[in-house]
Amino acid sequence: MAATTETIEQVKEATGTYKYGFVTDIESDKAPKGLNEDIVRFISARKEEPEWMLEWRLKAYRRWLTMESPDWAKLDIPPIDYQDSYYYSAPKTVKKLDSLDEVDPELLATYEKLGIPLNEQKRLANVAVDAVFDSVSVATTFREELSKAGVIFCPISEAIRDYPELVQRYMGLVVPVGDNYFAALNSAVFTDGSFVYIPKGVRCPMELSTYFRINEQNTGQFERTLIIAEDEAYVSYLEGCTAPQRDENQLHAAVVELVAMTDAEIKYSTVQNWYPGDENGKGGIYNFVTKRGVCRGDRAKISWTQVETGSAITWKYPSCVLRGKDSVGEFYSVALTNNHQQADTGTKMIHIGEGSRSTIISKGISAGLSQNCYRGLVHMQPTAENARNFTQCDSLLIGDKCGAHTVPYIVSRNPSAKIEHEATTSRISEDQMFYCLQRGIGEEDAVSLIVNGFCKEVMKELPMEFVVEAQKLIGISLEGSVG
Amino acid sequence: MPASMTLPDLASATANSGVRSSALANWQATGWPGPRVESWRFTKLALLEGKTFAPAHDFADQPAGAGMDAAESIGAHVLRFVNGVVDPSDIENAPEGVNISALAADEDAMSHLRQMVPPAHPVSDLSLAVMSAGIIIDIKGRVDMPLMLSFEGDGATTSAHPVVFVRLFEGSYLQLAEWHASTAGLSAPLTGIDIAAGARLEQVKVQTDGQATTHLAATGVTLGAGASIDGFSLSTGGRLARLETHVCFAGEGADCNLSAIYMGRGEQHQDITTYMDHAVPNCTSNQIIRGVLDDRSRGVYQGRVHVAPDAQKTDGQQMARALLLSRKAEVDAKPELEIYADDVVCAHGATVGELDATQLFYLTSRGIPKDVARAMLIEAFLIDTIETISNETLAAILRPVAQAWMAEQETL
Amino acid sequence: MTALLEIRDLHASVGDKPILKGISLTINPGEVHAIMGPNGSGKSTMSYVLAGRDGYEVTGGDILMNGVSMLEMEPDERARAGMFLAFQYPVELPGVGGMSFLRAAVNARHIEAGEDEVDQLGFVKLVRGKARDLGIDDAMLKRAVNVGFSGGEKKRYEILQMALLEPTMAVLDETDSGLDVDALRIVSEGVNLLRDPGRSMLVITHYQRLLDHIVPDYVHILAGGKIRKSGSKELALEVEESGYAGIDDAA
Ligand SMILES: Nc1ncnc2c1ncn2[C@@H]1O[C@H](COP(=O)(O)OP(=O)(O)O)[C@@H](O)[C@H]1O
């Protein structure tokens, strides 16, 4: 308990409630405000992309123009003026990405402040980091060590130039350009993100991590991540995100695609801590994200773990298409909303392969005036012989002004497939609270303790290095929700 | 989208009533739900496309059906509907405490009814507008004789639009059975059940319409303070059947048990849709839904539990299970919790699958042949739910229906 | 004399995992054999293989009852041929009434033998009588099979079924687990009453204490999917004292 109290205190002293709310003062190179074909061309040109990539972007842009923003989620999304935003912003001094010596010291300091040291001496042990600042990747650590193992871990912009055949083969395969409104937008204007390729039989020697930071005002961040694990490959990947405290809303529309071949395993973890807006609901990030993985080969496994505490609005459904025989999909989620935050998040498990199995564990915590919705689909296709799904969705309400919702869709087209879904909604019991208080634990700490206990099944799926961080984050995010 | 299904004498059906002409206007403006309406995503009404139905308006007698036998077995007073038209002779000698009157003459009652029934359901508008029969059943005090509403009918192009408004006055008690055995083309009963403070309704519904019938039932229930309902539906009939029930908790301390079993075979489509609107604190709702699906049949369960802000101490439970007996049988389920109050206990569960292999093994290891063991488990799955009904008289008329379905199963 | 049950070099797998790795065992009519062994040694697997459970695949060897191979027989056929398994973990059958279940099991045998189905009233009396001896009350008989039964009640209910079905070969899988001293005595007495020159038993247990009540003619130690040692009932005492450690090495 002492540790949590200490952290909360420190954070309060240092920065107010949202500890990542500072702005880095750095010169940037920006595209003109607004969105049109010329902006798409501008982005593609700045990235020195091949012609096919530009064509692909333009196709996506034209498709996007014909689409409508989805309205089925339990979200109240204010109209977004897509012309009132910058679609490209890069720190001016960034040139060579793999030499940290040339990275602006301001940036290194920024990441250090975020707890993601990039320079040689202070690097996180055994975690390779790709740092994305606004629209571009500013540094990727441990590249040499990784390349020795045959692993490619680089900014996607670089991959488009250096590994065009891999990118062309896989990009848009899992999340097609026209999959949904935000995916189409992303396909048109994505600026950076990570590319990971694990060759056959390779177990990636370290955790890979991308750290996303929105810094500029009025800037959208549209990153794109593609991870390919060949036969018998393994990788664990983690993304983290923060943004400065600003009064206006900023859009983050990412696309993440995962491809796992036979016997491959991809573990994808997210600690999402975008600026959630202030306690009056002013500002905050709109986090509209499409994440999907396909288990193409037999016994392939994709596991999504997310701890979502940030963003003003979250619209996000990391999904698995379980094509391979005996393939495995997992979704472990903690979604915490406070104040005026809104989250509509969950997963889709599409069972196609015989013997495919999926597990969904979702823990929603609503506090303040927030609305938190689990939305999920389990679909057993006719070919999913003996497939299995188990789903457990638990919601916890803190205070009587918030909402917790559970909307599962269950579709079965194969009798031998077995689906089990359970959901509960409740609040922290008075007995639990009293027990903690009686032991001398303060109210806020008690809530943090109990909520962390409630989330335990999910937390234990996070890579070790990030568990403590995520636990603290939950304590901090709940601040002001009791009393 | 206006309806492509036509009802030729629609205009003549609605004479000068404000409520009914507004319902008619609504129906004409919206018609059957289109493909993008969320609450109808699992149940499409394509088979009504291009059909022409004519509602009956005069009572034409028929040989008595199974509902009448069931009524006799429990000594119920019967209100008999043929093709949606009520037998006038049944209205007269109602038992003590039961008063039956005409709905069409009571604008206030119709307006009240309209507020209770599922708002987005096409039958809520259509059947009120057409109203092949419209009656109000008022209950005062304790009525010991069960009431049976028996619905029969024939004719592939006939549509039945009976509208029944049951009002239980404060502290009253009623046992109500509803029996549908109609072969009309479209069976579209609209029912309002208003249970005043402290009143109690024990109710069962048997839906055994013909294999070509489309059965679309819309029911609205309102519960006053301390009121309670024990409702149970058994649905085996219809080419397509949807039993949609909305329950509104309007007074504190009300209690609702609303359970259903559905069985499908052949090409049948069975849909159970419920909405529990916990608008006030301290109420409980409990639902047990079970489905058995064979051949190419399809089952749908949609259930939403809504807990309004301040509806503290709500206890809302839903448990839906479906058993698939054949390769081509299908199930869709969407149990939903929508919670805006914190001091609540709400939970739902849903399972879909085949018969449990471990249970089958246990039975066969005792020497019971596999097909007998299967039948025992299916029957247990269904009967178990019927055993939760508190009113033994009403439960007694359900068991034979479930067993008859099982018997047909064995001989197939 | 033909053995009642003969297990010949039995190999069996669950999924792709071999669990039984060559078991041979001969049980003559009237004999009681005990099988002991550490957790996970394959005792329950063996009981399932004998009863013919799906997913427990025999990969080698044979099982003969009265000289006839049972491998091609379905579980219910084996049961009607006289095989009975008292489960380690009896499954709950919600909605399946106890009486109708018991009647169905007994009737299946009558139908196969071309006999009349049991008389309902007489049957209820019969069941009640046998139930009383095992301390099973009427309320429990009325409930759905195993639903809401305590661990001990489930075990007693297994023995009740054995008494009603009168098997020639009964396999009792850890029937003593979860029983207190009194319940253990009741159950053992129930089993002992069923000892008969024509009926054999295979008693699977962890503990010597059950064998104090149901005294076996032979004791076998199963470890790692094989019978490591066989002997008289004294072997059980030996195990009780020194554990299974030495036995594993001996193999
Ligand atoms: N259904 C199953 N699937 C996979 N492994 C199993 C299964 N059942 C048993 N096993 C394995 O087989 C071994 C023997 O188990 P079991 O026969 O239950 O042992 P015992 O009854 O002696 O404790 C164990 O290693 C167990 O994990």
Ligand SMILES: [Mg+2]
């Ligand atoms: Mg065992």
